[in-house]
Structures are given as C-alpha cells and as structure tokens.
Amino acid sequence: MRRFAIATALTLFSTAAFAQDVKVDFDKNADFSKYKSFALKIGTRWNNEISESRVENEFKQTLVEKGWRLEDPDKADTIVVLHGATDKQKTLNTFYTGGGAYGGYGWRGVGYGGMGMGSSSTTVSEYMVGTLVADIFDAKTKSLIFRGIATDEISDKADKNIKKIDKAATKMFKDFPPGSKKKK
Numbered sequence: 244m245r246r247f248a249i250a251t252a253l254t255l256f257s258t259a260a261f262a263q264d265v266k267v268d269f270d271k272n273a274d275f276s277k278y279k280s281f282a283l284k285i286g287t288r289w290n291n292e293i294s295e296s297r298v299e300n301e302f303k304q305t306l307v308e309k310g311w312r313l314e315d316p317d318k319a320d321t322i323v324v325l326h327g328a329t330d331k332q333k334t335l336n337t338f339y340t341g342g343g344a345y346g347g348y349g350w351r352g353v354g355y356g357g358m359g360m361g362s363s364s365t366t367v368s369e370y371m372v373g374t375l376v377a378d379i380f381d382a383k384t385k386s387l388i389f390r391g392i393a394t395d396e397i398s399d400k401a402d403k404n405i406k407k408i409d410k411a412a413t414k415m416f417k418d419f420p421p422g423s424k425k426k427k
Contacts, residue, residue: 263393263394263395263407263410263411263414264393264394264395265391265392265393265394265411265414265415266391266392267389267390267391267392267415268389268390269388269389269390269421270386270387270388270389273381273386273388273389273421275388275420275421275422276420276422277320278311278320278321278381278388278420279310279311279312279320280311280312280313280314280318280319280320280321281306281311281312281313281314281319281320281321281322281323281379282313282314282315282316282318282319282321282322282323282382283299283302283303283306283313283322283323283324283325284316284322284323284324284325285299285324285325285326285327286324286325286326286378287326287327287328287376288327289327289328289329289373293401294327294404294408295327297404297405297408298325298327298375298408299325301408301409301412302323302325302377302412304412305412305413305415305416306323306416309416309419309420316382319382320381320382321379321380321381321382321388322379322380322382323377323378323379323380324377324378324379324380325375325376325377325378326375326376326378327373327374327375327376328373328374329372329373329374329397330372330374331369331372334367334368335365335366335367335368336365336366336367336368337363337364337365338363338364338365339362339363340362340363340364372394372395372396372397373394373395373396373397374392374393374394375392375393375394375408375411376390376391376392377389377390377391377392377415378390389419389420389421391415391416393411393414393415395407395411
C-alpha cells in the first residue's frame with residue numbers, strides 16, 4: 244500500500260512538472276485597436292513540416308476568430324512570425340524501499356531506534372520539450388508588439404500534440420488583443 248502511495252505521488256508530481264507553460268508579453272504603448280490584419284510565416288523551423296503546418300493553421304484560425312483578417316504580407320497590418328525549438332530533457336526518478344516510517348531512512352521521531360536503511364534505485368528518463376514562440380510585429384514600423392511563448396513536453400502521439408498546439412494557441416491568445424478584456 245505504501246509503495247502504491249509513493250508511486251502515485253511521484254506520478255502526480257511528474258505530471259504536474261510537465262504541464263504546459265504559456266507566457267505572454269506585449270508593448271503597453273501599442274494601440275492594438277488599429278491592427279485588423281496579419282500575415283503569418285515560420286521564422287525558425289523545427290524540422291517537422293507536418294507539425295509546422297498544423298501550428299500555422301491553428302494560429303491563423305485563432306487570430307481569425309479574434310477578428311483579424313489573413314492578408315498578403317504587403318497588405319497586412321501585422322506580421323506574425325512563429326519560431327519552434329525542441330530540446331531533450333532528463334529527469335531523475337528515485338524510488339525507496341524497505342526501512343522504517345520514512346522510506347529507506349527509518350526515522351521514527353527522536354533517536355535512531357529501529358533504523359533500517361532499506362535501498363533505493365534511481366532511473367533517468369529522457370523526454371522532448373518543445374517551445375513555440377509567436378512574435379507579432381507592426382508591419383510598418385517593424386516593432387515587436389506581442390510575444391507569446393508556450394513550452395510543453397512533446398508526445399510521440401500526434402493526436403496529443405495536436406491538442407497541445409490548440410491549447411497553446413487558446414491560452415496564448417485568451418485575452419487578445421491586449422486591452423480587449425475589461426478589468427473588473
């Protein structure tokens with residue numbers, strides 16, 4: 244029972260550690276009400292044409308749903324540039340067996356009575372993390388007016404990655420354009 248509880252806790256912790264992280268920043272002086280159209284391109288490719296196409300389509304759809312029009316770059320008010328990167332990460336998983344009340348250490352309050360050392364094993368897990376950056380530039384001034392960054396573990400299952408792309412776009416543009424959501 245105790246091992247099950249430890250395994251469950253570690254599973255929940257590792258799941259939380261891999262939750263998608265989305266951050267946004269924008270130029271507080273930019274008047275987003277004047278921007279009505281965009282052109283979109285991939286700036287830094289991540290060497291997966293299928294994924295790149297999915298991301299492009301998801302971000303186009305999200306911005307159109309926000310009321311912006313997709314235009315040719317020479318006619319657009321803004322240029323959206325997407326950058327992608329992947330990185331291999333490692334995590335250490337240590338499991339303790341035997342011993343006393345606290346895993347292998349046998350600590351039972353004051354004193355060292357009944358101390359049984361038990362054993363532990365540590366494994367290394369590798370996983371891929373993807374980072375997606377969406378930069379929006381004013382097409383005339385070439386100034387960066389918005390940046391969204393999403394980081395998440397990449398799955399080996401395409402369906403999961405599709406859902407993660409949708410989730411990233413939704414989170415990134417939740418309150419877009421900046422200033423469009425009234426503060427209470």
